[in-house]
Amino acid sequence: MTTIEDTNTSQQRSKAGNMTMMNMVGALNLAMDDALRTDDSVVLLGQDIGQDEGVFRVTADLLARYGKDRVIDTPLAEGAIIGGAVGLAIYGMKPVAEMQFSGFAYQAFHQVEQHVSRFHNRTRGRYPMSMVIRMPYGGGIRAVEHHSESREAYYAHTPGLHMVMPSSPRNARALLLESIRCPDPVIFYEPKAVYRSFKEEVPEEPETMPIGKARIAREGSDISLIAWGAMVRPALEAAEDLQNSDRVSVEVVDLLSVSPMDTQTIVHSVAKTGRAAVVQEGPRNCGIGAEVIARIVEHGLMHLEAPIKRIGGYDVQFPYFARERAFLPSAERIANGLREVIAFE
Amino acid sequence: MPRKPIKTRDKLEYLSILDGKGKVDAALDPNLDAETAIYLYRLMLTARRLDERCINMQRQGRIGTYGPCRGQEAAHCAATICMDPEDWVVHAFREPSSFYHRGWPLETVLKFWGGYEEGCQPPEGVNDLPIAVPIASQLPHAMGIAWGMKLRGDKRAVLCYCGDGGTSEGDFHEAMNFAGVYQLPVIFLIQNNQWAISIPREAQTASETIAQKATAYGFDGLQLDGNDPLAVYVGTREAVDKAKAGGGPTLIEAVTYRLGVHTTADDPTKYRSNEEVKKWEKLDPIPRFLNYLLKKKILNEKSAAKVEEDVLAEVAGAVERFEESRDVDPLDSFDYLFVNTPEEVKQQRDEFAECLKQEGIGAGH
Ligand SMILES: Cc1ncc(C[n+]2csc(CCOP(=O)(O)OP(=O)(O)O)c2C)c(N)n1
Ligand SMILES: [Mg+2]
Numbered sequence: 001m002t003t004i005e006d007t008n009t010s011q012q013r014s015k016a017g018n019m020t021m022m023n024m025v026g027a028l029n030l031a032m033d034d035a036l037r038t039d040d041s042v043v044l045l046g047q048d049i050g051q052d053e054g055v056f057r058v059t060a061d062l063l064a065r066y067g068k069d070r071v072i073d074t075p076l077a078e079g080a081i082i083g084g085a086v087g088l089a090i091y092g093m094k095p096v097a098e099m100q101f102s103g104f105a106y107q108a109f110h111q112v113e114q115h116v117s118r119f120h121n122r123t124r125g126r127y128p129m130s131m132v133i134r135m136p137y138g139g140g141i142r143a144v145e146h147h148s149e150s151r152e153a154y155y156a157h158t159p160g161l162h163m164v165m166p167s168s169p170r171n172a173r174a175l176l177l178e179s180i181r182c183p184d185p186v187i188f189y190e191p192k193a194v195y196r197s198f199k200e201e202v203p204e205e206p207e208t209m210p211i212g213k214a215r216i217a218r219e220g221s222d223i224s225l226i227a228w229g230a231m232v233r234p235a236l237e238a239a240e241d242l243q244n245s246d247r248v249s250v251e252v253v254d255l256l257s258v259s260p261m262d263t264q265t266i267v268h269s270v271a272k273t274g275r276a277a278v279v280q281e282g283p284r285n286c287g288i289g290a291e292v293i294a295r296i297v298e299h300g301l302m303h304l305e306a307p308i309k310r311i312g313g314y315d316v317q318f319p320y321f322a323r324e325r326a327f328l329p330s331a332e333r334i335a336n337g338l339r340e341v342i343a344f345e
Numbered sequence: 346m347p348r349k350p351i352k353t354r355d356k357l358e359y360l361s362i363l364d365g366k367g368k369v370d371a372a373l374d375p376n377l378d379a380e381t382a383i384y385l386y387r388l389m390l391t392a393r394r395l396d397e398r399c400i401n402m403q404r405q406g407r408i409g410t411y412g413p414c415r416g417q418e419a420a421h422c423a424a425t426i427c428m429d430p431e432d433w434v435v436h437a438f439r440e441p442s443s444f445y446h447r448g449w450p451l452e453t454v455l456k457f458w459g460g461y462e463e464g465c466q467p468p469e470g471v472n473d474l475p476i477a478v479p480i481a482s483q484l485p486h487a488m489g490i491a492w493g494m495k496l497r498g499d500k501r502a503v504l505c506y507c508g509d510g511g512t513s514e515g516d517f518h519e520a521m522n523f524a525g526v527y528q529l530p531v532i533f534l535i536q537n538n539q540w541a542i543s544i545p546r547e548a549q550t551a552s553e554t555i556a557q558k559a560t561a562y563g564f565d566g567l568q569l570d571g572n573d574p575l576a577v578y579v580g581t582r583e584a585v586d587k588a589k590a591g592g593g594p595t596l597i598e599a600v601t602y603r604l605g606v607h608t609t610a611d612d613p614t615k616y617r618s619n620e621e622v623k624k625w626e627k628l629d630p631i632p633r634f635l636n637y638l639l640k641k642k643i644l645n646e647k648s649a650a651k652v653e654e655d656v657l658a659e660v661a662g663a664v665e666r667f668e669e670s671r672d673v674d675p676l677d678s679f680d681y682l683f684v685n686t687p688e689e690v691k692q693q694r695d696e697f698a699e700c701l702k703q704e705g706i707g708a709g710h
Contacts, residue, residue, distance in 0.1 A: 043496065069496050074523070075522055075523060075526055077515075077519040077522065077523070079485060079515055079516055079519045080485050080488065080516075080519035080520055080522065080523045082485075083482065083484070083485020083486060083488070083489060083516060083519070083520065084485050084486075084488055084489035084492055084520075084523055085489060086485065086486045086489055087485065087486040087487060087488060087489015087490040087491070087492060087493065088489045088490075088492055088493045088496075089489075090474070090486065090489070090490055090493075091489070091490045091492075091493030091494065091497075092493065093493050093496070093497075107515075110479065110482065110516075111482065111485065111516075114478075114479045114482055115482065115486070120681060120682065120683065120684065121462070121681040121682045122462060122465045122475065123465055123466050123467060123475060124462060124463065124465070124466040124681050125466075125681050125684075126466055126467055127474075128684050130684075159682060160682050160683065162687075182685070183684035183685060184683045184684050184685060212687055212688070260687035260688065260689050260690075261689070263689065
């Protein structure tokens with residue numbers, strides 16, 4: 001068992017040994033396999049996660065390996081999956097529930113808000129809500145309505161929950177395993193556009209990383225760009241482009257966990273660069289970007305040489321997929337936003 | 346192709362043993378031993394006296410809004426006594442004596458309505474869920490606990506309370522459906538008290554009975570006289586035995602009546618008639634059960650008076666202990682949110698502590 005210690009280089013070789021190249025789907029599957037193998041209180045629940053292996057195949061082979069009492073196909077009712085998970089957690093099990101898409105998790109939102117986030121507090125510590133609610137979120141897969149939204153702010157706004165958003169295969173695996181081991185409830189938002197978009201080396205040995213720690217995805221000195229989830233890839237691309245075209249050095253902060261949020265890493269970066277921008281997929285109003293900026297202003301205002309810019313994240317409904325490519329923040333749009341902040345004198 | 350009625354596999358029955366006129370069906374009488382019978386009467390009376398006391402305390406501003414259970418004592422007391430300690434009871438919010446029976450100190454009920462989270466903390470070793478405020482949201486939890494029992498192979502059962510209004514919520518249907526699909530050891534006990542605030546039972550569902558909803562989910566439904574403690578006892582007992590033997594869930598509809606206000610913030614004269622209330626007062630479970638016990642010579646006038654005296658003393662003691670436990674620390678609102686409290690919550694706790702200091706607010710403010 002190892003921990004990703006140097007969060008700057010998630011590509012770093014694990015001391016533990018063999019690495020395998022895999023995409024995020026494989027990495028998430030590996031984390032659940034680790035958990036099912038090592039902790040017999042872990043059960044997976046969800047729609048079509050067993051025989052069908054999940055609509056994105058994230059639970060591939062797990063039914064075959066662990067049987068139908070560990071990998072449980074449920075009827076089609078999100079509220080009962082999460083409400084049932086509350087009961088299972090109270091009874092001492094460790095449910096890992098899959099919502100087929102984050103857009104359908106609202107059918108269970110009342111259970112999350114009224115019970116998952118509260119039972120430990122309500123019962124003065126008697127019933128911890130140790131569970132993970134996994135769900136694919138975000139745009140970019142040409143899906144029908146309700147399959148493309150990013151609503152992490154709903155969960156981050158709810159006291160009592162952790163809200164985790166991995167960005168790459170290796171951190172997805174480490175964070176999911178950590179989330180399953182966490183005694184508190186974790187909403188685990190999986191950037192489905194990243195599911196199969198690239199591969200990364202992931203250690204075969206179980207590896208975790210702490211919830212609530214951001215990572216510096218790329219070091220830079222002129223401006224800090226804060227991103228999370230699926231936006232980390234275009235953010236890194238924009239940073240690379242700006243380096244090449246404008247000789248601007250962009251530091252990319254990957255939040256990984258939007259609640260709790262790693263204020264220190266963000267502010268530390270801004271103290272170094274003096275400028276900042278935030279890119280987000282979800283709506284701007286009261287979004288995570290607003291929270292990031294609030295923290296920079298509270299703790300690092302005097303370091304700022306320019307106003308902070310919010311890139312992307314319009315306060316309209318996510319369009320149907322014919323318009324989604326134009327809508328989603330691209331590397332080019334991010335680079336242009338960064339240029340604006342850099343140009344400010 | 347023929348057209349013919351569809352027969353369903355699942356049972357749907359009605360049960361009454363001790364009727365409103367005091368007549369007993371001797372063949373169905375469970376003949377409770379004297380100790381159990383007196384204990385059940387005592388539990389029912391405790392709920393009644395505590396209720397009365399709480400309404401007064403609300404008027405005096407000593408607790409907040411209170412939801413009384415007057416008229417529903419048989420429905421909740423006779424059910425909870427069917428559960429063993431290793432079983433679980435999942436509560437709605439009108440079952441004060443169920444908490445008491447299960448081992449929660451009586452004052453925890455006062456603490457809940459008095460505005461203290463302490464009223465939701467089960468004592469060590471007690472397997473229960475506290476009052477659930479969002480209607481019917483506790484049914485999936487009961488189902489989930491029963492699911493855990495089934496997955497672990499534990500021979501236990503869950504009793505879960507809900508109201509008639511609660512049967513309209515999605516959570517009711519989703520929990521029933523999962524319980525049926527996985528054949529879980531859970532008993533859903535609906536206290537059909539005819540009203541959900543101002544909405545009468547007929548306006549809540551077009552079903553002739555609530556019990557018949559079980560049929561749709563593939564298990565047995567039982568409608569019983571919820572003001573008849575013997576029927577509630579027998580019906581619940583059978584359902585528990587069946588659940589523990591692997592026979593799956595049961596939906597019990599206990600037909601009863603809320604004799605009092607919905608809560609102390611409610612004025613029922615706006616939506617229901619006095620005649621209706623009068624009619625149901627004649628079916629009050631407490632005198633009905635007392636007369637049965639007197640007739641059976643399980644109690645006499647003197648021993649009944651002694652029960653009354655003991656109950657009043659117990660309620661008075663609970664009120665006293667409640668008043669003595671008002672000193673709480675506002676700072677500990679930060680201490681139970683997480684098992685592992687994140688740094689930022691700890692920092693906010695420090696900030697709040699500083700505010701309290703400046704404002705001169707301490708424990709027992
Ligand atoms: C989800 C939800 N909606 C509304 C309320 C407000 N409310 C409290 S009690 C109640 C009526 C409940 O009726 P019923 O289930 O029949 O229970 P009873 O009050 O009769 O015991 C309502 C609407 C609530 N607590 N939860
Ligand atoms: Mg009712």
